[in-house]
Amino acid sequence: MFGLIDANNFYVSCERVFNPALDKKPIVVLSNNDGCIVSRSNEARQLGIKMGAPYFEAKPLLDQHQVAVFSSNYALYGDMSQRLMSLLSTFSGEVEIYSVDECFVGLEGFEQWNLLDYGHQIRETVLLHLGLPTCVGIAPTKTLAKVANLLAKRHSQKDSSTQGVLLLDTEQKWKEALTKLRVEDIWGVGRQYAKKLHSYHITNAADLARVRPAWAKKHLGGMIGERLIAELNGVSCLEMELTPSTKKSIVVSRSFGRVVTTESELSEAVSVYASKASEKLRIEKTIASVLTVFIQSSRFKETPFYASISITLPSASSDSRVLVHYAPEGVKRIYKEGIEYKKAGILLDGICPAHSQQTNLFDERPSNPALMAVVDKINARWGAGTVFLASNGTTQAWQMLSTMRSNRFTTKWKEIPLVKG
Template sequence: MIAIVDCNSFYVSCERLFKPHLNGKPVGVMSNNDGCVIALSNELKALGVKMGTPAHYLKEQVARGEITLFSSNYELYGDISTRVQAVLEEFSAGIDPYSIDECWVNFDGFAPGQLEDHARELRRQVKQYTGIPVSIGVAPTRTLAKVANRASKKIEGFGGVCVLYPDSPQTKGLLQRFELGDVWGVGRRLAEKLGNMGINTAWDLRNQNAKEIRRRFSVTLERTVLELQETPAIEMIGMDFARERIMTSRSFGRLTNDKGEIREAIRQHAQRSAEKLRKQGSLCRAVLVFLRTNPHRQDLAQHNPSMIIELNNPTDDSREIVAAAIQVLERLHAPNKRYMNGGVMLMDICERGTEQLSLLGTQQSDAERQRSEKLMGVMDELNQKMGRGTVRIGTPSAGAAWHLRCAHRSPRYTTRWEEIPPVRL
């Protein structure tokens, strides 16, 4: 049996954690640069606000105090997510993080009669130790666990926990109520094609011949059918698989043609990409840098350049990657263009230890490589312990155009000493 633990309205729950007066009130969280609403409380949904609603549509309601909107605070959300995962790992047989607000939990070793009680106790412990409400779905397969999780949230009688035992009549009842679009891995277009075949519910899909489904559609949908039939067919890769390319990019807070500000942004993106590269134990041989103007501003000159530079040796050293990125930027930047976005992509990635070294390498180059590894290791360790950006290359300017707009961001309570919440007696 496997469980999927889903944090309820996670971003909103993180905000309410330090502002309990917002419990039961309409609350939303906006996307980067405060563009649109990407997370909603149930109370905000009840007002008719939908995912992706532009934030400026709600300006009057915010001004009247009818709803509360926050800028994205990913540093806070990421730290709270880590705390939730720590609780799950302590009280289970193992976890496999799926996203910032979802985690697979292994329930091996628990007797069937203990599963529901243990799931409810786990839910209580997460709430007690982190303050975050979660919903838990348990089933023989991951797809059915997703069904159980959705039922635990949507059907009040489950009380946040739904366990689907093998061959349970309850499974049939839920699958008959589930539309195809609600099944994990079945998108809208695929649901339409299946609907044309008379397959309208999850129960209808379960009753199909898996091999015939594979022949007519794909091996992915075949696995979904098998999972609905209680045959495990989907294994998660996990969050630690090595990526073949690593990109860091973000829209600027406002349009800018200031070369110094754009250089700061590219430097920050290059450092962040290098950190990701080291985390997965890889090296890169090439760096791509790109800039973008605003395609919706046809009154402005458009310029969307990009360029790749090859590195002399495979590396994960932030200094070398930043230097290469800045070198490319010098060739790309046009002084009369106003840019809205820029990014860095690390390419031609190889696993550390498998890189091809130069035939002209010397003992000195080996020593330099060892010093680089030690320096980057210390840098990553300090940033992990003391907070991202504690040790970095260059100092970003306050108020630069590339900084995100986040006029309504709450404090980063758990990761910044200067923003720790005060206790008033």
Template sequence: MFALADCNNFYASCERVFNPALRNRPVVVLSNNDGCVIARSQEAKQLGIRMGVPAFQIEKLLTDHQVAIFSSNYALYGDLSVRVMNTLASFAPSIEVYSIDEAFLDVSGIREEELEPLARRIRQTVLKNTGIPVGIGIAPTKTLAKLANRMAKKTREAVFILRKEEDIRKVLSETSVSDIWGIGNQHARFLNQHGMVSALDLTAAPDEWIRKNMTVVGLRTKKELEGTPCISLEEMVPDKKAICTSRSFGVPQKELQQLEEAVATFTVRCAEKLRQQHSAATKIMVFIHTNAFRADQPQYARNRVITLSPPTNNSIALVKAAVAGLRAIFRKGYLYKKAGVIVTDFVPETEIQQEIFAVQASPRMKKLMESVDKLNRENKTTVKIATQGSGRDWKLRQERLSPGYSTRWGEIMAEGNCEIRAYSYSI
């Protein structure tokens, strides 16, 4: 049996933990650049605010209902996530942290009548320890646990056990295919076209047909819905196979120099992530593009892949390559909205094929990077590469950022700087 614990309206709940004045008030959290709504409190959902809607399109609604609006504060959400996961981990022999706000727990071997009390206990403890409300679904497969979790939300019970065959049948018949974990937009439409509307309809289709039309991935989903586990608990977080750092700019950029500073900064971030997992990259791609939403402006989008020889995780070498790539694709006369860097084709850093005359992989360079990482642990801007520049002309728009309550000494909640603010939307 698997339990799926899912934080309710996670980012919105995080904002509330340190700001009780927000209770019972509609709260939304915006994506980077204060662009789209990416989290909504229950009250905000009831106002009809849809997931992913651009904030500017619902400006009036937000003002009229005094919705509290926040820029995303990933330092805060990441920190609270760790606390939630630590609490969850104390309840099960193994746990898979599936995303920032979700975890699967192994609850096999627990007597049927014990499942619900356990779930309630988990929920109470997480709430007490962190202030974050979670919903819990329990079922024989991960896909069914996802459905159970959905039912927990739907019924407002916060806990839902899906075990008996007749219960499973009933839930499947009431769930549309688009609400199944693993069935996205394309497949949902495809299934509908073939007359399959509910999850139960999907389970009635022949295996071979599913396999032919939806690959083995679709077949696994079907089996999981039938109660046969095909997706196991992944406790170990595997190393990444690709690492990407990209941002949209608060203000469109037209000069090469600003783009170079941004690309250098993204590259350094990728290099840090590479070193964290002890990988070195063989390829680096840099991309830039204009704002595709602006049909009235000239459009331009290019990327360039550069092969790194030898493979490296050295910030200096990577920045050199990325900037060279950028210079090759940059064209004057466009308003660039976004840039990014992706590193791929990793090898373990201990297995880099050395080349004659290679400076980058020298032991001194490795030590230098280690020292830089150490110095930057507290503050990311302690040591920078000159190409990153000193300004951040390309920075994000973040006009409604909440304090780093739990991650920055200067912003911690304490007498003297305990200023509880209620934000309302006005431009």
């Protein structure tokens, strides 16, 4: 058996944890540079506010209904996600983190328990310790657990008194559940496959579960389609992925809060991004041998500009000083005057485990893992950015807009909640 735990409206729920006055009020959270709506409360959804809608288009409706609006607070959401996954790991020895707000737990050997009660215990514990509402789906396959979770969430959105836990432990239960889902709602069925299925008059999940495996193999991506049909019929084909696979590449990019025109500001931006990318490498205990820098204007320009350059490092590295040295060099070689730049980024390739590093005797900028370990330890203890490279700048006026960001309550000493007696 598998359980899928998903935090409801995760970004919105994180905001409510530290501001209880927002409970049962309409809220939306915006994307980078306050561009689009990426999370909304049920109350906002009921007002007709669309997910993904540009903020400037939705603003009149948001103002009309006095909807609380927040810029994305990734420091808060990331920390709350880590706390959520850590707490869920106490309920099972097998935990697969699927996304920032969602994870599978293996429940093999728990069959003698009342799994419905166990699902409620998980949900109530998360709410008690973190203040995050969740939904729990439990079923004999990961795909059916997804189905159970989705239906549990739908029921809780329609009726707040619904408990948010659904157990599909018999064939009768999951067959009935499949009749309530469109094929496009099934995990693993994308837009193009859904369109194809509709052309064959396969419109809901129950219809799909009845097709022959050979037909699914022919029309739905080979073995992937065959496994999907088996999973919908209660045959587990997808194992728990307990060890996250090493990333093949790492990208750090941001749109600027305002137009950037100078080479110095672009260099400062890519230095910051290179530092962040090197931190990601060190977290995964990996190193990279190829660094790509790219810069671009707004894609809505009549003649948009885009340029990139790849640099092979003398030795693969995760040292911030090494990557930050080469990133501005890349900008220097592709920068063009007279362009209004709106975005820049760093892409790292050639990633391999740090223990397999092949050093270069003649490398003028050797890595210093011990120094980086000290820097990471200081920043972990006292907050991100406590120690940073001078080339990252101090003002960073190009940073993305986040004028409505809440405090980083769990990661910044100066922004922790205050209690007044």
